[in-house]
Amino acid sequence: MGVTDVTGEPVISMRGVRAELGSRPVLRGIDLTVHRGEVAALLGANGSGKSTAIRSVIGQVPLSTGAIELFGTDRGRFRDWRRVGYVPQRTTAAGGVPATVTEIVASGRLSRTRFGLFGRADRAAVHRALELVGMADRAKDSVNALSGGQHQRVLIARALVAEPELLIMDEPMAGVDLASQEVLARTLREQVAQGTTVLLVLHELGPLEPLIDRAVVLRDGCVLHDGPPPHAPASIPPSSQLRSSRGYPQPGHDHVHPHGPAGADPIRTGLLS
């Protein structure tokens, strides 16, 4: 469980946030405050606006109305981006460029370096981040040689290497093999234990469930539910390994994941009916 302190300072504050994409209203009045040390999961059906919501927080989506503050500063005036680690919805880390694992992770450290020059502390931080995600032995490899789950571990190391106070992740478990899921859950647990604030988009709580303080469910660009995460039913039907922990299918399921592992059934959150 995260170090929840709802009396702590707001790290993310969204008030009356509306945003349009291609003239279509996608966020239709979102109010959400995430306090220091809290771990909040954004859930909801495909297209409900989860990615757009977190992209609005990091400044990638302009607001039509409303306000967002990061660490108490209006997003438009916020400059201290090294306090924020962001893991986008999974793409390849290199996009065909033959970058090494170390180069990708080091790129996440630039905001902490002096004039872009890597010192001993920066190199140590890169090594530590790679160790955290169990990729230190692949440091010199090209990212093109990695599996999807290993890619994701590298992207998370890149987000963690600047030692952010706020970690924002878009579906970090999507398309990730079970071994990597376990590494990621452990990594996140360590971050949360250190007091990192986390906002993440998930399509199911899965192995991260014990860490989640709050579930915020979006529907059609609005907050439908904001409170404790839902509990598993008494009996969990036998299912695929990916549905371990709380990743159980339920009636009224809603979310079909487009980039799950090959051969896996669609994974449902069961949070909307």
Ligand SMILES: Nc1ncnc2c1ncn2[C@@H]1O[C@H](COP(=O)(O)OP(=O)(O)OP(=O)(O)O)[C@@H](O)[C@H]1O
């Ligand atoms: N660049 C864009 N231009 C126009 N519409 C967009 C754009 N990006 C997203 N949308 C639309 O906005 C809506 C919300 O998209 P968003 O990606 O935020 O949903 P989501 O809840 O994260 O969905 P998913 O679970 O499928 O990732 C969708 O209907 C989507 O088609």
